[in-house]
Amino acid sequence: MISKARLKFIKSLQVKKYRKQEQCFVVEGAKGVQELLGSDMRTILVAATSNFLKDNERKVLRSGAEVLEVKPADLEQAGSYQTNDSALAVAQMRPNQQPDIRPDEFALVLDDIRDPGNLGTIIRTADWYGIRHIIASEETADLYNPKVISATMGSFIRVSVFYTDLAQYLASSSLTTYGAFLDGGNVHSMSFDGGGLIVIGNESAGISPAVTSLIRKRITIPRQGGAESLNASIATAVILDNIARSKTIK
Amino acid sequence: MISKARLKFIKSLQVKKYRKQEQCFVVEGAKGVQELLGSDMRTILVAATSNFLKDNERKVLRSGAEVLEVKPADLEQAGSYQTNDSALAVAQMRPNQQPDIRPDEFALVLDDIRDPGNLGTIIRTADWYGIRHIIASEETADLYNPKVISATMGSFIRVSVFYTDLAQYLASSSLTTYGAFLDGGNVHSMSFDGGGLIVIGNESAGISPAVTSLIRKRITIPRQGGAESLNASIATAVILDNIARSKTIK
Numbered sequence: 204m205i206s207k208a209r210l211k212f213i214k215s216l217q218v219k220k221y222r223k224q225e226q227c228f229v230v231e232g233a234k235g236v237q238e239l240l241g242s243d244m245r246t247i248l249v250a251a252t253s254n255f256l257k258d259n260e261r262k263v264l265r266s267g268a269e270v271l272e273v274k275p276a277d278l279e280q281a282g283s284y285q286t287n288d289s290a291l292a293v294a295q296m297r298p299n300q301q302p303d304i305r306p307d308e309f310a311l312v313l314d315d316i317r318d319p320g321n322l323g324t325i326i327r328t329a330d331w332y333g334i335r336h337i338i339a340s341e342e343t344a345d346l347y348n349p350k351v352i353s354a355t356m357g358s359f360i361r362v363s364v365f366y367t368d369l370a371q372y373l374a375s376s377s378l379t380t381y382g383a384f385l386d387g388g389n390v391h392s393m394s395f396d397g398g399g400l401i402v403i404g405n406e407s408a409g410i411s412p413a414v415t416s417l418i419r420k421r422i423t424i425p426r427q428g429g430a431e432s433l434n435a436s437i438a439t440a441v442i443l444d445n446i447a448r449s450k451t452i453k
Numbered sequence: 454m455i456s457k458a459r460l461k462f463i464k465s466l467q468v469k470k471y472r473k474q475e476q477c478f479v480v481e482g483a484k485g486v487q488e489l490l491g492s493d494m495r496t497i498l499v500a501a502t503s504n505f506l507k508d509n510e511r512k513v514l515r516s517g518a519e520v521l522e523v524k525p526a527d528l529e530q531a532g533s534y535q536t537n538d539s540a541l542a543v544a545q546m547r548p549n550q551q552p553d554i555r556p557d558e559f560a561l562v563l564d565d566i567r568d569p570g571n572l573g574t575i576i577r578t579a580d581w582y583g584i585r586h587i588i589a590s591e592e593t594a595d596l597y598n599p600k601v602i603s604a605t606m607g608s609f610i611r612v613s614v615f616y617t618d619l620a621q622y623l624a625s626s627s628l629t630t631y632g633a634f635l636d637g638g639n640v641h642s643m644s645f646d647g648g649g650l651i652v653i654g655n656e657s658a659g660i661s662p663a664v665t666s667l668i669r670k671r672i673t674i675p676r677q678g679g680a681e682s683l684n685a686s687i688a689t690a691v692i693l694d695n696i697a698r699s700k701t702i703k
Binding site: 320324327328329330331332333334354356357358360361391424425426427428429430431432433434436437440441444445447448451 | 570574577578579580581582583584604606607608610611641674675676677678679680681682683684686687690691694695697698701
């Protein structure tokens with residue numbers, strides 16, 4: 204069972220204000236909690252079924268977290284998942300720190316990605332393609348929102364997200380900046396030498412004017428059909444796949 | 454204002470059972486309703502603000518639909534959107550008909566895509582890449598679910614979805630079948646000559662055994678990082694982009 208006080212604490216972390224205050228967030232489901240326990244992030248509390256605790260005994264013990272053995276109904280009451288028959292954990296946020304991006308590395312820059320599902324999917328996709336860092340505008344969805352953490356499928360462990368003023372950040376960066384527009388160079392024939400920053404725009408407004416003026420290379424994903432645009436996470440994936448391809452196939 | 458009877462009818466279409474019974478579905482938002490009015494689908498009812506009706510007067514009149522001038526609050530009450538300051542329409546479903554796929558054309562086959570957001574995004578992405586037809590298992594989310602229609606961003610007009618028994622369909626098709634697996638050929642170096650069927654598996658279980666046995670060419674999207682898998686709509690986009698590329702760049 205989860206005590207009333209613990210339950211109140213865990214549930215409060217659904218709200219950004221309390222996450223910020225406590226510097227904590229919630230991870231739900233077996234995959235996410237296992238990834239968390241295997242990482243260098245600090246786990247504060249694990250609430251899990253006896254089965255999950257048996258299967259992950261060493262990892263749970265080594266984490267030093269408070270451990271509660273609970274029933275699926277308790278997990279569903281405490282968390283945001285409709286069904287959860289494994290585990291839920293509370294972890295400590297990472298500090299919001301500017302990442303060190305190597306000159307031969309690509310990173311993503313998110314200009315107001317508002318939808319938590321999109322942000323989570325972008326993080327998962329970035330992780331697949333070996334991207335280690337994301338720089339996000341202050342208006343981008345919160346990494347620690349339960350929907351974002353869930354959609355990352357554990358990739359929040361390996362990809363860092365740094366929230367900052369994008370115009371300022373880009374103006375002071377020496378990396379090549381790429382952005383997706385309707386009138387850019389064909390992503391299929393572009394060469395992505397070295398590294399750089401790939402800017403992804405807001406779901407409806409695209410890349411903001413202040414950021415647009417700082418973009419050096421305009422990319423376009425060629426269209427064969429009738430849709431007006433691509434979903435932001437889809438556009439990210441297509442660009443990252445073309446970069447991966449241009450780095451391995453010459 | 455929308456009468457009580459109309460309101461009840463529109464709201465009932467949120468439920469699959471009633472959609473099936475009435476053979477009708479709801480389209481919400483300016484973009485979706487405009488696409489609908491510009492298409493050959495039959496529109497039965499348009500509820501819209503005076504601004505939307507003024508801006509789209511000819512299209513609305515030509516549709517022959519019943520027209521109701523309403524306030525945003527009425528649209529939000531009748532539909533599933535939290536905010537809607539433009540329009541909502543009721544349209545007639547298309548018959549569930551087996552499409553004619555040309556031998557030089559690619560189509561998608563969805564093996565139990567359960568998430569409405571994923572299905573909608575797949576339809577939108579397919580439309581971008583000029584895919585006209587999708588064949589879906591009976592367990593795939595319903596095309597006419599409001600969340601699916603919304604995520605297509607109007608592309609439900611241009612892409613057909615045919616629900617059927619996939620194993621039976623694939624066994625009787627003469628087209629080359631492709632499927633994404635972890636041990637297939639590199640999608641970056643594969644040649645996609647002619648046309649074919651691209652099978653996309655369920656979000657957690659992947660492609661089912663019965664369907665797997667009918668796949669001729671196994672594709673893999675190369676991974677550089679730590680994520681275990683890609684979201685189904687992301688994998689679809691990456692494969693379609695590689696097909697588009699292989700057809701234009703030799």
